[in-house]
Each structure stands twice: as C-alpha cells, then as structure tokens.
Amino acid sequence: MLLKLSDVVSGYTDMDIIRGVSLEVHKGEIVTIIGPNGSGKSTLMKTIFGLVRLRSGKIEFDGVDISRLRTDKIVRRGMAYVPQERNVFPSLTVMENLEMGAFIRKDKFREGLEEVLTIFPELKDKTGQKVGTMSGGEQKMVAIGRALVLKPTLLLLDEPSSGLSPKLIDNLFKKLVSINELGTSLMIVEQNAKKSLTVSHRGYVLEMGMKRFEGEGKSLLTNEEVKALYLGG
Amino acid sequence: MNFANFAHGDFLALGAYLTFVFSAILGVHFIPASAIAVVITAFIAVCCDYAIWKPMREKSAGSLTLIIISIGLALFLRNLIIFLWGPDIKRYDLPVKRGIELGSVVITQNQIFVIMVAVICMFLVHYLLKRTTIGKAMRALSDNIDLAKASGIDVDRVIRYTWAIGMALAAVGGILYGLITNINPNMGWFMLLPMFAAVILGGIGSPYGAMVGGVVIGLAQELSTAILPTEYKQAVAFFILIVVLFIRPRGILGS
Numbered sequence: 200m201l202l203k204l205s206d207v208v209s210g211y212t213d214m215d216i217i218r219g220v221s222l223e224v225h226k227g228e229i230v231t232i233i234g235p236n237g238s239g240k241s242t243l244m245k246t247i248f249g250l251v252r253l254r255s256g257k258i259e260f261d262g263v264d265i266s267r268l269r270t271d272k273i274v275r276r277g278m279a280y281v282p283q284e285r286n287v288f289p290s291l292t293v294m295e296n297l298e299m300g301a302f303i304r305k306d307k308f309r310e311g312l313e314e315v316l317t318i319f320p321e322l323k324d325k326t327g328q329k330v331g332t333m334s335g336g337e338q339k340m341v342a343i344g345r346a347l348v349l350k351p352t353l354l355l356l357d358e359p360s361s362g363l364s365p366k367l368i369d370n371l372f373k374k375l376v377s378i379n380e381l382g383t384s385l386m387i388v389e390q391n392a393k394k395s396l397t398v399s400h401r402g403y404v405l406e407m408g409m410k411r412f413e414g415e416g417k418s419l420l421t422n423e424e425v426k427a428l429y430l431g432g
Numbered sequence: 433m434n435f436a437n438f439a440h441g442d443f444l445a446l447g448a449y450l451t452f453v454f455s456a457i458l459g460v461h462f463i464p465a466s467a468i469a470v471v472i473t474a475f476i477a478v479c480c481d482y483a484i485w486k487p488m489r490e491k492s493a494g495s496l497t498l499i500i501i502s503i504g505l506a507l508f509l510r511n512l513i514i515f516l517w518g519p520d521i522k523r524y525d526l527p528v529k530r531g532i533e534l535g536s537v538v539i540t541q542n543q544i545f546v547i548m549v550a551v552i553c554m555f556l557v558h559y560l561l562k563r564t565t566i567g568k569a570m571r572a573l574s575d576n577i578d579l580a581k582a583s584g585i586d587v588d589r590v591i592r593y594t595w596a597i598g599m600a601l602a603a604v605g606g607i608l609y610g611l612i613t614n615i616n617p618n619m620g621w622f623m624l625l626p627m628f629a630a631v632i633l634g635g636i637g638s639p640y641g642a643m644v645g646g647v648v649i650g651l652a653q654e655l656s657t658a659i660l661p662t663e664y665k666q667a668v669a670f671f672i673l674i675v676v677l678f679i680r681p682r683g684i685l686g687s
C-alpha cells in the first residue's frame with residue numbers, strides 16, 4: 200500500500216471540513232476523487248501534503264506515519280503535489296520553475312529535467328521563457344513538470360484539466376497515463392469525472408467531507424446512483 | 433513576509449556605527465572593520481528573524497502588524513545607538529586624500545570608492561538572484577510562497593538568507609553613506625524616505641526597479657541643487673515620484 204488514510208479529520212477554522220475519511224492508493228494506481236464543489240477535495244489533498252493540519256486520524260505513506268510531518272519532509276519521501284490554482288512561479292522561467300521542483304535534491308535535477316522534457320517535449324524550446332507569459336495549457340505542463348522533476352512515487356493532482364480546451368484535456372490525460380506507466384502513482388481530483396474515471400483504476404466520491412462511494416473506475420462510471428448524482432445523468 | 437520594513441534605515445545606521453567602533457575606536461583598518469560590521473549586522477538580522485519575524489509568520493500576522501513591529505524595531509535600534517554611542521555626529525577618522533580633478537569638477541577618492549562598491553554590489557545582487565539556487569528560491573518565494581512550500585523548499589531558511597543578505601547590503605549602504613558625509617543616529621531615518629521613494633518609483637517588489645529608482649531619485653536630488661536651494665531635495669524626490677506614478681502607476685519596472 201502506498202498511501203493509506205484512516206479516519207482523517209481536518210479543517211481551517213473551528214469547523215471540520217474533512218470529517219473522517221479513509222481511503223488508499225496502491226502502488227502503480229491511478230485513483231480519482233470526485234465530488235461536488237466545496238465537498239473538501241482540495242482540502243483533503245492539502246491535508247495529505249501537510250499544508251492543512253490534521254485534527255485526528257492517521258496518514259501513512261510508503262509504510263511511514265506522515266500525519267504530522269512537515270511538507271518538505273513529505274516531499275523528500277517521494278510525494279509531489281500540483282495545486283488547483285496558482286501552481287507555477289509566474290516571474291520565473293520554465294527552467295527555473297523546474298529547478299524549484301528539485302530544490303531539495305539539486306543533484307537529481309539534470310536527470311529529472313530530461314525526463315520532464317521527454318514527457319512534455321512542447322517545453323523544450325521554451326525553457327528560457329517567463330512562465331507568466333505562457334498560455335494556460337503550457338503553464339499546466341510547467342506545473343506538472345515542476346512536480347515530476349524528482350520522479351515522485353505519488354503525485355497529487357488537483358483538477359489538472361480545469362481551464363483547458365477539450366483537445367488539450369485529451370492530450371493531458373494521455374500524458375497522465377504515460378506518467379503513470381513510468382512508475383508514478385497518481386491521485387487526481389477532477390470535475391471532469393468521466394474522463395478521469397475512465398483512465399483510473401479506482402475512484403472515490405466525496406461529499407460534505409465524507410466518503411460516499413468507492414469502487415473501480417469503470418464500475419463507478421456505470422453505478423446508477425453515482426451517475427445520477429455526480430456525472431450529470 | 434510582504435511588508436515595508438521601516439527598520440531598514442536603522443540597520444543601515446547600525447552598519448555604519450559598527451564600522452566606526454572597529455575602525456575609529458578599536459583601530460582596525462577601515463576595510464576589514466567594514467567587513468566585520470557587515471557580518472555582525474547580517475547576524476543581528478538573522479537573530480531578529482528568529483526572535484520576531486518567524487513567530488509572526490507562524491501566527492500569519494498581516495502586513496500592517498509587521499509594519500508596526502518594524503517601526504518598533506527601528507525606534508529600538510535608533511535609541512540603542514544613542515545609548516551606546518551618544519547623539520552627536522561621528523566620523524571614521526580616515527586620512528584625507530587629495531581629490532581628482534576632472535575638468536571643472538573634483539571627485540574625491542572616497543566618492544570613487546563608493547561608486548565602485550555600489551556597482552559591484554549591484555552585480556553581486558544580480559548574480560545572486562539569477563544564478564544561484566538560493567537566489568532563485570528567493571524570487572520563487574516572492575512569487576508564490578505556498579507553492580514554494582509545496583515544492584519542499586524550506587521557506588524559513590530562504591527567508592533567513594534574505595534577511596541576512598538584505599541587511600548586509602543595508603549595512604554596506606550605511607558604511608558608504610558615512611564615508612561621504614558623516615554618521616549620526618538619525619541617518620537611517622532620513623535615508624528611509626528617499627529609499628522608499630526609490631523602491632516605489634522602480635516598482636514595488638522589483639529589485640532591478642529599486643536600482644533604477646535609486647539612480648533616478650539620487651540624480652534628480654543632486655542635480656536639483658543647481659537651480660533650487662538644497663532644502664528642496666526631499667520635495668524634488670517626491671515630485672519625480674508623483675510624475676512617474678501618473679504615467680506608470682506600478683512604477684518604472686513594475687508589472
């Protein structure tokens with residue numbers, strides 16, 4: 200088991216946003232989390248990554264309890280995270296953005312850079328460009344590339360397809376599948392539930408900070424209740 | 433850490449006073465005395481981070497709170513300087529050297545030294561920000577501190593480096609200022625207004641803007657003395673500021 204959450208409770212103010220969630224990601228899997236707006240999907244990811252404090256419960260990563268570990272320690276253990284918004288350094292160049300992804304292991308940057316540029320060959324000729332001046336699709340590649348530089352064993356992606364055109368979305372999911380085939384497990388939060396569940400091994404439905412459904416990607420897609428409630432009929 | 437540091441000027445004064453202590457009182461040669469002063473000032477800045485700014489970050493204090501704290505720190509430093517070394521004007525007591533005549537103007541050797549050091553510092557800052565990992569991390573932090581954290585960057589460590597380098601540069605500024613005029617407990621306070629004007633003029637948050645702003649404000653102030661009484665120097669700085677902000681509201685290099 201790569202990631203295991205047991206009865207996780209967390210939140211920002213007095214109110215609990217995540218109210219007792221248990222889920223897991225196995226080695227090599229793509230897992231998608233869907234749920235209505237405000238159900239706590241982003242908060243759950245931030246909690247896993249040590250950016251929102253855990254109130255109770257337990258998070259284990261690669262057999263180690265990371266419940267109260269600082270984010271940079273979690274990164275060192277091989278997890279990476281692409282936030283939903285503000286996920287690049289706009290005044291830095293593409294190269295510098297990728298370099299920041301390898302800040303804690305500068306020795307691994309060269310190797311990682313090559314891999315990122317193989318996955319996103321579109322960035323090859325633009326390494327010197329300021330990311331703030333790039334298109335939304337290009338910025339998304341930089342954001343994911345930054346998280347991939349250290350070849351994480353688990354990559355958390357918060358709504359990677361948001362703001363992209365249908366064509367770019369297809370392209371993105373192809374890339375995500377190939378990233379997964381290179382040995383990185385993925386946990387994806389998506390509004391684009393159909394697309395994401397189609398490429399996923401398993402999925403969870405989150406509602407009001409609690410787990411509503413879980414199952415294989417394809418079986419969630421065909422589950423009548425899930426279809427009616429979350430996949431728009 | 434997004435706030436105007438009102439204690440900046442008093443770190444500048446601290447650098448000058450420490451140089452005065454090592455060179456004029458303890459008899460160390462001026463250059464090593466300055467180096468020691470710069471290192472001590474940077475060290476004090478890092479201590480301030482541990483004692484004041486880090487706890488404030490952990491409480492997620494707003495920028496108004498931070499500004500008020502920095503004013504408190506400024507007053508503390510100024511009065512510490514008065515307490516330790518008195519309120520009157522001091523000089524480094526360096527031997528006076530002959531100036532160099534260039535046509536109708538005379539440039540002192542100290543002035544040439546000041547210009548050289550300032551230019552070298554500018555290049556060093558450029559190198560730091562563009563070429564070193566810690567410098568790039570500083571820019572990353574000022575872009576998006578949450579993403580810096582999520583990239584595994586030890587944000588506290590980068591901020592400590594930023595304080596150390598920033599206040600070391602302030603100390604250099606103070607030492608140089610003392611070299612061409614004199615040192616006194618209020619020098620930091622009086623330098624603060626043109627410094628803020630230069631930063632705003634160049635574009636807040638842009639180090640290169642601050643360099644350009646500094647040159648523009650400095651030149652305008654000095655050139656104005658040819659046609660206006662010197663008392664109007666400060667007014668000239670702010671007149672330029674207003675004119676430029678009318679044309680470019682985010683400053684010369686602001687984005």
Ligand SMILES: Nc1ncnc2c1ncn2[C@@H]1O[C@H](COP(=O)(O)OP(=O)(O)OP(=O)(O)O)[C@@H](O)[C@H]1O
Nearest residue numbers: 211212216234235236237238239240241242243283
């Ligand atoms: N920084 C914050 N401080 C306080 N409350 C927050 C904060 N961020 C989110 N919340 C609240 O937490 C709840 C869950 O938000 P979250 O962003 O996790 O939802 P989400 O499922 O990701 O929604 P979306 O699909 O819109 O991205 C919301 O009610 C939101 O208002």
Ligand SMILES: [Mg+2]
Nearest residue numbers: 240241242283
């Ligand atoms: Mg969200």
